[in-house]
Amino acid sequence: MSLERKKQALFKNKYRYLSWIIGFFIFVGPFALLTRLVYFAIGNISTPDLHTICMRMPLDWVFSGRLYNLLGQPVMTGFTVSVLITALLAGPVFCGWLCPVGAVSEAFSRAVPLPKKFRFHVKDPSIARSLRFGFLTGFILVSILVGLRYTYVGGICCRYCPASVLQNLADGLFGNTLAIEYWHTGSILVLIFWLLVCGIFTFNGRGWCILFCPLGAVSGLIHAIGAKLGFYRTVKNKGTCKNCGSCSDVCPMWAIGSDIERTLCINCKECVNRCPSRAFGMVWGRLKESDPIGNESS
Secondary structure, eight states, X not given: OOHHHHHHHHHHTHHHHXXXXXXXXXXXXXXXXXXXXXXXXXXXXXXXXXXXXXXXXXXXXXXXTOTHHHXXXXXXXXXXXXXXXXXXXXXXXXXXXXXXXXXXXXXXXXXXXXXXXXXXXXXXXXXXXXXXXXXXXXHHHHHHHHHTTOHHHHHHHHHSOXXXXXXXXXXXXXXXXXXXXXXXXXXXXXXXXXXXXXIITBGGGOHHHHHTOHHHHHHHHHHHHXXXXXXXXXXXXXXXOOOOSHXXXXXXXXXXXXSBOTTTOOOXXXXXXXXXXXXXXXXXXXXXXXXXXXXXXX
């Protein structure tokens, strides 16, 4: 992408990219402003960071049958429930607009001038969807094994966590020299796969989100249900579409083929803002055939 096109993309999607910065400050320590506010409200004197809103553990507890843990971690549980309710009503906007893990990898991918031919890209959304839910199935199976007392499996899962790696990097960046003690084989592998393989060398940098994030996969499923019920979603006007492929080039989730794969879409509005034919739009409610679709409807 040329420098001029990058500038245009930054301008057209400026609110989303600004939200990435906001997401970092409200979720990642030493700031973690949102979780600090929640801790203050409930009288918790602990120091919050990105682990406070773990994106994996509540789902692990559900699938492994350890529901009692949900009550023991109300902030973590409340965060996960809030993300899933939002996914039902407005799509996976946490994933597309606020998640610091996805934002960092996508930002790296978009910033590094690597030719498309060197980036991994699944152009068929149905294949991307199958890969995503294949890995979700694996996550669920691991959780079941944990519930059956194969606890060493749970330890393996915890070691491979990009949120922990990101928090460790932030701790080191802001002066916590003890953060270097965190590094082990698992975290180094995560760093390589999250930022390098699934970030820079993956088309638009959301490889980890598509393949490995259980909260993202479950959010996508719930968004698909919400879209069928008429809640907020991205739509494509096939009559206006010129089949130029611009939407596929800008979609970070590989969600656009002949139509939008709802279980992958994160309502990021990249296609809405950058389609030259203005064939995409955001809608709420059930559509009639006479209803306008695309930017002309806003």
